[in-house]
Amino acid sequence: MIKTIIFDFGDVFINLDKENAIKNIFNLLQIEKLSEEILAVNNLYEQGLVSTDEFITFYLENFPKLSRQNLIDAWNSILLDLPEHRLKFLKNLKATTNYKLILLSNTNELHIDWIKENISIYNAFKNCFDAFYLSHEINLRKPNANIFEFVLSKNNLNASECLFIDDTSEHILSAKSLGIHTWNLNPKHEDVTDLSKVKPDLF
Template sequence: MIKTIIFDFGNVFINLDIEGAKNYALEKFDVNALSDEMLAFNSFYEQGLISTDEFLEFYSENFPKLSKDELIDVWNYILKDFPKYRLEFLKELKASSKYKLILLSNTNELHINWIKQNILFYEEFKNCFDAFYLSHEINLVKPNTDIFEFVLDENDLKNNECFFIDDNQDNINTANKLKVKTWHINPATEDITNLFKTKDKLFA
């Protein structure tokens, strides 16, 4: 029996343009691919292991032609709209009191600052959750096993009573190994608001 639903944020609630953001970055940086060092710094930043100033300084040193505002624009390009009907779905789910609701997201400070400024109902959204975990605040990141174990332990959850929703296959694979039930949501064809239609047997 499912008692807890654990949600990803990007491409579950807020829409992302992952491919577009990558292409935009390559164009602005005038490179063919992101270097291993860039990917490492991105990961450090996502885990909160380096500050926003340190993150921007790294990119400023490597791409001095771009201002800090331009670098922030490149970094935030991935973030798109958050349809309000998804908030309404979440609010109804919260009001039902049937499940413990947890958010577990690989999110960094610049992204969450953009969201707070541009998604006017962010606080209302956040308040729907019983627990709200952003990778840069807990210094853990998906798809590593330790972030899932942290959430399970912190909330005294039983693996087989949890349902995890994410658009990233690697994250889903880790949850599956821990015997957590999952939905690998396809943002191109599926929507979180159809959760109980798509996975009705699990919630029966």
């Protein structure tokens, strides 16, 4: 029996424009693909293992024509909106069920700062959760199994009693390997508000 629902954030609640963001970064840096070094620094930043200043300095040192603000704007261009209907769904889920609700997101300080400034319903959204984990704050990231083990341990959860919802198949496979139930949501065709249709046994 499911007792806890663990949600991803990006493309589950907040809409993302991944293709446009990649295009913006490529155009800004005048590159055709991200190097192993860039990917490694991005991952470290997402885990909070390098600071925002260190992250920005890395780019400015490697791309001297780059300005700090242009980099930040391109980096944040992945972020779109958090639709009201998803907040309404979440509030209703909290009010009408006994599920423990947890958010587990790979994110970084620049993105969260942008969200806090530009998404007016962010605080109301965050308040719906019993626990709220951002990768850069806990120094762990999906799909590594230890981030799921951290959530299970921190909240005294049994994997078999948890449902994890994420749009990235790699993250889903990692959760499944620990015995967590999953829904690999496809943001092009599905919405998190379809939960009762996808998992009718939950209601």
